[in-house]
Amino acid sequence: xxxxxxxxxxxxxxxxxxxxxxxxxxxxxxxxxxxxxxxxxxxxxxxxxxxxxxxxxxxxxxxxxxxxxxxxxxxxxxxxxxxxxxxxxxxxxxxxxxxxxxxxxxxxxxxxxxxx
Amino acid sequence: xxxxxxxxxxxxxxxxxxxxxxxxxxxxxxxxxxxxxxxxxxxxxxxxxxxxxxxxxxxxxxxxxxxxxxxxxxxxxxxxxxxxxxxxxxxxxxxxxxxxxxxxxxxxxxxxxxxxxxxxxxxxxxxxxxxxxxxxxxxxxxxxxxxxxxxxxxxxxxxxxxxxxxxxxxxxxxxxxxxxxxxxxxxxxxxxxxxxxxxxxxxxxxxxxxxxxxxxxxxxxxxxxxxxxxxxxxxxxxxxx
Numbered sequence: 567x568x569x570x571x572x573x574x575x576x577x578x579x580x581x582x583x584x585x586x587x588x589x590x591x592x593x594x595x596x597x598x599x600x601x602x603x604x605x606x607x608x609x610x611x612x613x614x615x616x617x618x619x620x621x622x623x624x625x626x627x628x629x630x631x632x633x634x635x636x637x638x639x640x641x642x643x644x645x646x647x648x649x650x651x652x653x654x655x656x657x658x659x660x661x662x663x664x665x666x667x668x669x670x671x672x673x674x675x676x677x678x679x680x681x682x
Numbered sequence: 683x684x685x686x687x688x689x690x691x692x693x694x695x696x697x698x699x700x701x702x703x704x705x706x707x708x709x710x711x712x713x714x715x716x717x718x719x720x721x722x723x724x725x726x727x728x729x730x731x732x733x734x735x736x737x738x739x740x741x742x743x744x745x746x747x748x749x750x751x752x753x754x755x756x757x758x759x760x761x762x763x764x765x766x767x768x769x770x771x772x773x774x775x776x777x778x779x780x781x782x783x784x785x786x787x788x789x790x791x792x793x794x795x796x797x798x799x800x801x802x803x804x805x806x807x808x809x810x811x812x813x814x815x816x817x818x819x820x821x822x823x824x825x826x827x828x829x830x831x832x833x834x835x836x837x838x839x840x841x842x843x844x845x846x847x848x849x850x851x852x853x854x855x856x857x858x859x860x861x862x863x864x865x866x867x868x869x870x871x872x873x874x875x876x877x878x879x880x881x882x883x884x885x886x887x888x889x890x891x892x893x894x895x896x897x898x899x900x901x902x903x904x905x906x907x908x909x910x911x912x913x914x915x916x917x918x919x920x921x922x923x
Contacts, residue, residue: 568692568695568696568699571696571697571699571700571703572699572700572703574700575699575700575701575702575703575704575707576703576704576707578700578704578707579703579704579705579706579707579708579710579711580707580708580711582704582708582711583707583708583709583710583711583712583715584711584715586708586711586712588712588715588716588719589712589716591716591720593716594713594716594717594720597709597712597713597716598713600709601706601709601710601713604702604705604706604709605706608702608706622694622695622698625698625702626698626702629702629705
């Protein structure tokens with residue numbers, strides 16, 4: 567059931583995204599970092615689901631707070647003339663690869679077990 | 683009750699996750715759309731580094747263009763010089779052509795000269811040979827341009843008679859008395875040649891009983907030759923020279 571909800575949500579999101587007009591370029595930096603943060607949280611959620619310690623509150627709070635924090639950090643970096651968003655991206659992408667590794671290993675295990 | 687609670691929890695989780703999915707995908711879509719748009723957009727949307735790169739690129743291009751511009755300018759100068767030379771040559775040729783035309787009798791000419799009026803009388807009429815005689819005398823006296831009754835005499839002009847009282851020139855133009863002959867040249871020379879005692883044209887004609895008047899004028903206009911093109915069928919330029 568959750569899968570159906572996710573798919574419906576994705577379809578709705580694509581439709582909504584195409585309906586909403588484009589943002590000014592100065593905003594796209596912030597939005598990009600927010601997207602990376604959100605993606606990190608999503609992969610983290612999937613990984614924790616695999617590890618059976620998924621917590622909805624952690625997931626939701628991580629999703630929004632991470633994105634907002636990333637935006638704030640980028641803003642601060644721009645004010646201080648330091649590319650803080652690079653650090654954020656490094657951390658987020660690193661974690662994303664970590665979580666992807668966990669997911670990959672889980673499904674590999676599943677596949678090999680099935681064969682046995 | 684417990685299952686309902688469990689179900690409710692599951693539904694809230696699903697709804698939450700779908701909301702997250704909506705937000706994530708929509709933001710990604712917006713971002714992709716914006717980036718796509720800015721790729722084609724103008725300078726305003728470029729980053730500082732890109733702007734700098736573009737600026738340096740344009741600077742080099744500008745320098746190149748400047749160089750080319752200078753080269754072209756020099757070339758234009760050269761072309762202009764040659765053009766000027768050509769123009770000079772063309773002017774010279776045009777001048778020569780104009781002079782040739784004047785000499786040929788294809789242009790209207792003005793100058794000092796004399797007007798000779800010949801009239802048939804009851805006693806005698808003018809013949810073509812008289813006119814030819816007069817032409818000859820005028821040419822001998824240095825006439826540069828001659829016309830009879832408005833017909834320019836050029837080097838190809840023939841004067842023959844077809845009947846008494848009619849004289850044909852250019853093979854098809856009839857003229858008859860009175861004949862007004864205009865000639866441009868040195869007035870004193872022309873008049874003195876015509877007025878020579880006994881052998882001059884005036885004396886000879888008057889002794890034949892014909893009417894001759896010679897007038898001097900400071901300003902005579904002689905019409906151009908207008909009777910078609912001057913053709914040459916048989917003579918050709920000797921190219922060996």
